Amino acid sequence: MINFRDDVLPLKNRLYRLALRIIPNTGEAEDIVQETMIKVWNHRGELSTPSSAEAYSITICRNMALDALARKESSNVSLDESPYDTLDTSETPFQTLTREDSRKWVHKLFQQLPEKQRTIMQLRDIEGKPYKEIAQELQISEEQVKVTLFRARQRIRQQFEKIDRYGL
Amino acid sequence: MDYKYIMQLLQRYWNCETTVSEERILRDFFQQEEIPESLRKYASLFRYEEEEQKVSLGDDFDERMLSRINETTVKARRNTIHYRLRPFYKAAAVVAIVFTLGMAAQHSFSTDDAPQQASYNYATYKDTYTDPQVAYEQVSSALKTVGSGLREAGLEANDSTSQTDANVNTEE
Numbered sequence: 001m002i003n004f005r006d007d008v009l010p011l012k013n014r015l016y017r018l019a020l021r022i023i024p025n026t027g028e029a030e031d032i033v034q035e036t037m038i039k040v041w042n043h044r045g046e047l048s049t050p051s052s053a054e055a056y057s058i059t060i061c062r063n064m065a066l067d068a069l070a071r072k073e074s075s076n077v078s079l080d081e082s083p084y085d086t087l088d089t090s091e092t093p094f095q096t097l098t099r100e101d102s103r104k105w106v107h108k109l110f111q112q113l114p115e116k117q118r119t120i121m122q123l124r125d126i127e128g129k130p131y132k133e134i135a136q137e138l139q140i141s142e143e144q145v146k147v148t149l150f151r152a153r154q155r156i157r158q159q160f161e162k163i164d165r166y167g168l
Numbered sequence: 169m170d171y172k173y174i175m176q177l178l179q180r181y182w183n184c185e186t187t188v189s190e191e192r193i194l195r196d197f198f199q200q201e202e203i204p205e206s207l208r209k210y211a212s213l214f215r216y217e218e219e220e221q222k223v224s225l226g227d228d229f230d231e232r233m234l235s236r237i238n239e240t241t242v243k244a245r246r247n248t249i250h251y252r253l254r255p256f257y258k259a260a261a262v263v264a265i266v267f268t269l270g271m272a273a274q275h276s277f278s279t280d281d282a283p284q285q286a287s288y289n290y291a292t293y294k295d296t297y298t299d300p301q302v303a304y305e306q307v308s309s310a311l312k313t314v315g316s317g318l319r320e321a322g323l324e325a326n327d328s329t330s331q332t333d334a335n336v337n338t339e340e
Contacts (some may be wrong), residue, residue, distance in 0.1 A: 005236050012233070013224040020223065030225060034233060043239055102212035103219065110216075126220045128188050150184045156213065157182050164209055 005048040008037055014127055015061045021122045022065035023072070033069060036061040051146065058137035059143060062119060109159050117152035125151055171204055178210065 002008065015036055019029035040047070040057050084149045102121065110118060116138075123134045124145075135142040177194055180186045186194070198207075198214035297303035 005234070009233060012229060016225050017220065017223050020220065030229065033229075034236065037233060038236065067275055099212075099215075103216050106212050106216040122220075125191065125217045128192060130188055131211060153184060155184050160209055161212070 002041075002044040002047050002050065002053050003038075004044075006042055007053050008040055011054055011057050012037070014054075015057055015125065017118065018058065018061055020067045020124055021110075021118055022062065023068055024111065028068060031071070032064045036064055039064075054150060055133065055136045059139060062138070066115070102131070109156055113152050113155060115140075117148055120145060120149050121156075123151045171207065173208065178207070 012033055015033045018030055019032040019036075020026065023029055023032065037055055039060050040053060043056070044053070046118065047056055110121060113121065120134060121131045123137065124131075129137075131142045131145050134145045138145070174194070177190055179188060181191060181194060195214045197203075198211045199218060203211050205336055223303045297306065
């Protein structure tokens with residue numbers, strides 16, 4: 001039996017971070033987490049274990065975030081206007097960037113990844129989840145998770161090599 | 169510090185060959201201030217990954233969420249009680265309809281009897297005619313009609329009984 005306070009509510013931060021990775025707006029991400037939890041709670045009869053509740057929550061949360069994103073895009077709100085794009089480091093050598101600026105730069109790197117790569121980076125590198133769980137949550141094979149993660153890390157690595165050679 | 173191990177881990181990280189715990193070692197390593205020149209550029213990546221784990225919702229979210237859940241649970245419970253009682257509602261509706269029809273039928277049948285029953289109560293009598301002569305004629309004509317009707321009915325009844333008697337006789 002799933003208990004809301006013990007099994008669903010503690011997922012809030014993980015769900016929030018995932019939603020935020022897809023929709024870079026804190027208010028909207030929070031709404032998505034709320035709707036996700038309501039939906040999970042309404043389907044609690046089909047969830048036998050707390051771990052299945054987590055996998056189900058992640059799946060629902062991602063789908064809801066993607067839906068919200070699609071609605072936003074269809075209403076012509078440009079996502080290019082995200083605050084992270086205003087970072088101008090063109091004349092600053094990377095080594096002398098402040099910790100905060102380099103954090104912003106990495107964030108931008110993450111956000112520029114295609115959604116699937118970004119979500120897998122989130123679940124693996126930030127949440128520290130095993131491939132098997134990610135595969136379950138995204139409803140794809142473990143092999144696909146690995147291939148997508150590989151592409152994402154290679155892309156990030158290339159950006160790091162680039163700034164190393166040419167600066168930002 | 170053995171940086172060779174870290175460099176090796178990093179290489180395996182790029183190739184997606186590291187385990188979850190090895191990746192944790194990398195994140196932990198890059199948290200420290202003293203990082204060799206060759207590895208320093210990657211610090212921002214692992215520091216970012218570590219910091220992003222701290223992004224979280226406040227306690228006010230829990231309160232809002234719990235009150236919403238209580239709301240929907242109460243609503244859902246109400247719905248299910250409603251839903252479960254549905255067959256009974258149907259049965260009750262059928263009973264109500266049958267009962268109403270029965271009452272209506274009984275009422276329409278009993279309206280013929282009602283005045284007769286009430287006719288014993290002389291206090292409820294109301295005059296229909298002012299002229300006693302007219303009243304007498306109406307009553308006698310009505311009684312004649314009833315009388316002839318009764319006579320005809322009696323004859324028919326006698327006929328049918330004699331007929332059945334005849335049938336019984338032939339069968340024997």
